[in-house]
Amino acid sequence: MATAERKGPVSVVIVDDHAMFRRGVRAELESAGRGQVAILAEAADVDEAIAAVGEHRPDVVLLDVHLPGGGGAEVMRRVTAGGGAPETRYLALSVSDAAEDVIGTIRGGARGYVTKTITGPELVQAIGRVAEGDAVFSPRLAGFVLDAFSGSIDVAAVDEDLDRLTEREREVMRLIARGYAYKEVAKELFISIKTVETHMSSVLRKLQLSSRHELTRWASDRRLL
Amino acid sequence: MATAERKGPVSVVIVDDHAMFRRGVRAELESAGRGQVAILAEAADVDEAIAAVGEHRPDVVLLDVHLPGGGGAEVMRRVTAGGGAPETRYLALSVSDAAEDVIGTIRGGARGYVTKTITGPELVQAIGRVAEGDAVFSPRLAGFVLDAFSGSIDVAAVDEDLDRLTEREREVMRLIARGYAYKEVAKELFISIKTVETHMSSVLRKLQLSSRHELTRWASDRRLL
DNA sequence: TCGAGGATCAGGGGCGTCCCCGATGGTTCG
DNA sequence: CGAACCATCGGGGACGCCCCTGATCCTCGA
Known part of the structure; x- marks a missing residue:
């Protein structure tokens, strides 16, 4: 004071x-x-x-x-x-x-x-x-x-996070963030559900998120949809 | 006048x-x-x-x-x-x-x-x-x-659908649309998970939707968040 | 007074989500 | 060539989501 x-x-x-x-x-x-x-x-x-x-x-x-x-x-x-x-x-x-x-x-x-x-x-x-x-x-x-x-998201850190995703991971991320089920993503990208799961796992780990819902909010906050 | x-x-x-x-x-x-x-x-x-x-x-x-x-x-x-x-x-x-x-x-x-x-x-x-x-x-x-x-499809139809939800159902709907898990909704409203499931079931049926993801889009389209 | 509807809860089941473990083939780079 | 990374896939498991049936309690109106 x-x-x-x-x-x-x-x-x-x-x-x-x-x-x-x-x-x-x-x-x-x-x-x-x-x-x-x-x-x-x-x-x-x-x-x-x-x-x-x-x-x-x-x-x-x-x-x-x-x-x-x-x-x-x-x-x-x-x-x-x-x-x-x-x-x-x-x-x-x-x-x-x-x-x-x-x-x-x-x-x-x-x-x-x-x-x-x-x-x-x-x-x-x-x-x-x-x-x-x-x-x-x-x-x-x-x-x-x-x-x-005191240590939450910085705008600069966002791009770094995004850069660490591979091309395939970004494709999967976009579809998941739009509400696609794993099964639907698999059909869309002509790969198996298991591959989708693997990519999603990487996406969530790299972005330090814990669910598809958080991912949806993360993506919409940054207008990636 | x-x-x-x-x-x-x-x-x-x-x-x-x-x-x-x-x-x-x-x-x-x-x-x-x-x-x-x-x-x-x-x-x-x-x-x-x-x-x-x-x-x-x-x-x-x-x-x-x-x-x-x-x-x-x-x-x-x-x-x-x-x-x-x-x-x-x-x-x-x-x-x-x-x-x-x-x-x-x-x-x-x-x-x-x-x-x-x-x-x-x-x-x-x-x-x-x-x-x-x-x-x-x-x-x-x-x-x-x-x-x-005077018979507008848009607003009137939305409102009719919304009117058919009970007060409790609307509360649950809002939280779910924001990405809350059932467990979290239950804690927030001081009711059991099973009750949340019941309300959600009613919400989806009354709004003719089939998943929480569709509900999220439905709600955000109508700016109910 | 009886029925309708709302709010609350339980059990069980099918499927989705996310994780762990593993595997194969392909690339690039030192 | 080996290391690192990527994309692809599988098994299995824990838990979340959504549905079904069925139940109790309460309030309100016919």
Whole structure:
């Protein structure tokens, strides 16, 4: 935890495509965050958000993940690419607790991620901590965020794994991932069921998976279908 | 369209599990709906909603679709089953524009369905029209709602099939479609493997499918994951 | 009150999945 | 040539998937 020393109020820009949600956040911050939070601007889409951040250079941007024009990650990418507001922190505020949303947003540069079930006082506290450089996550998200960044899949590692498959193994893998039974794969490739089993065994071992269902998800995650 | 004659303000109960969103709606209705809308109560889950509707008997219930305790449809079902507030109209207010959410909510008895992208003045107007008996839908939803109720093969057929599943069968179906093994489903739902097998048997028979792989494709085609 | 249907569970069987063990022939490379 | 790797196949086994029959308990409506 950083120290609680602060000079003045934390300046904030609210980015969300729902006007009513912005209004609710504003109302909560103005009552629960009395004197601690100053709302500089609101934005309803990616372009507005970029303009608002560039103009006001807030301490913290409250950023909705699902946003017309490319999503919250797009905002962070384009602001930092434009060299603007390097000291600004981003706190994602989303209804979604899906792993891909969370990880994608953190990869994009957010310093925290809380769900919209948060209460006003908790949000004020989260904003304060993010402004001071802490990372803030909803309790339910904290666990798997750490998992994802402490030794799980890397994009580079994916291609290495794929390269270690032989041509025949890749053919079998594709068909299995599409839901073919071993018997059907065998007929399709004019080989025996036993050969299919052997290839599948190698595929699962090389990709460190344990079932055809995991393989299906693995392949669809990487759009290999 | 009904006439615009009204004696006094329309009484409203707001149901949504996000306190901040309720606050935003309240703020919008109190400024944009000045004198036309009277907010009687708020509720954050199914039980609170039922109690609030029974106690206040509002003209209109603003009802979130995704709600802890069974969802908005559950609120309408239990209020009408309890004989309470027959003259109360329900207006669904949701982030989701998924077909199953919309159709399920309308089937549950809602007189309208608008997304949370709506503005304050539009919401005030929608509440007024629902109170007078009109049906109100966001422009984007209107088209396919009409389709679904005028003999569309696609959505209607899906929904019929889905309707024939019991609640428990749908739970099992969702987990299986996500790749859970029977054993895992059993642990998740605190029932025996044999019961899972029974439910799956019913699911496959009712949906005229023959394996969990077909079920996975069926579900993903209809975005039920 | 009786039947229908839903949720729960058991046993047994056929087949699919995935693993272990093994084997043969083919290639490439040092 | 031998080592390494690949593709091909087999036996056997443990376990998962899916079906069938049959059962109990409960709730709801005719």
